[in-house]
Amino acid sequence: MDVRRLLENTYHHALVAVHPGALLQPHLTASRPDLILAIGKAAIPLARAAMGAYPGVPALVMPPVQVLLPGAEVIAGSHPVPGASSVRAAQAALERMAALNGDQEALVLVSGGGSALLCAPSGVTLEQKGTLTRDLQRAGADIRELNTVRRHLSRVKGGRLAAATTARVRALLLSDVVGDDPAVIASGPTVPDPTTFADALAVLDYYELSAPEARAHFQAGARGDVPETPKALPNVSNTVIGSNRLLLEAARTYLEGRGLRAVILGDTFEGDVRELARFHASVVRSVAGHGSPVTAPVVLISGGEATVQVHGNGMGGRNTEFALWLLHELGDVGVHALSAGSDGIDGSSPGAGAFLTPDSRARSHAAGLDVRDFLNRNDSGTFFDRLSDLLVTGASGHNLNDLRLIGIGN
Structure with missing residues (x-):
């Protein structure tokens, strides 16, 4: 069996099974709206x-790339850092909404x-907001912390x-966040905000970021000089x-349909991405060595989202970083694995994620690639690119977080 091909096929078939259009269809009621806004x-x-x-219903669509969509106004924003087009998209959305009665x-x-595709800065400039977003991401802030800050620097x-x-307003949401909290998805443009200006200040303090303009705005909000977000x-x-x-259940169904045992962790x-890789490696060793908590052969499936503290200037994302840390933590234990983002884009790498094979370590040694060196430079994308082990799909038009598949043989 070509296990690597199997894992790649599982990824693609899972995405097809949870296509956004198919997920939306049951929720398109007989109630005809007066405006369609699509964001993300x-x-x-x-x-x-x-x-x-x-x-015939007017539509405003705000995706990451400009496409021709007859009958709709399309304004592509900038991602992952908002740009001038993101500001235009947000302004258009606000105007369209305000025109309704x-x-x-x-x-x-x-x-x-x-969050990036729809941007209307408040209290800071677009450049200042982009810089703060990058600083928080490099510091390892999770999506909730990022969105707490971004919500309090925004008019949208x-x-x-x-x-x-x-x-x-009838809002239908696809979740790319752990826990599926509507307030976190795209920073909750239609959701009452449970966080405060004081919470946003606490995030800056925790990561020891000065961000003077944002800090001043948050302090003004905490004093009551700037209106809070809607509660x-x-x-x-x-x-x-x-x-x-x-997404995980679709992957399991596909694997079981081919006679394989699959378990969702x-x-x-x-x-932290290393801790996440360490946990998965410990499960792999337990299954391979002791048949616990499940016996091999089996494909372990997991989802969620790791965070990466960026110290180097290499190429990669959270999925390639997870795969490389998993290779490091497994030592001499060889597995087939795939870690990939459902959106088809993994950080600054050209891929959606990366594969491991039982001979990944041997092939990297033969190619003169030092795993720890690439980890220290946050250059996991380059590592897997040199091994021809990147999964390259391009933007998928999906976004249901990450999919990890680890195949353990007898």
């Missing part, structure tokens, strides 16, 4: 499905990536998009229609 990495397939169900309804389709996040209209939005409903769990894994 899955904005295009979500918009296509909604426009097919409601022909209390008897009308907006259908808002939200997917991950919307943390429920402010929905607050811009008196119309009814209630009675005209809004928010429904999560897709999650990482569905969980969809809530998060935290």
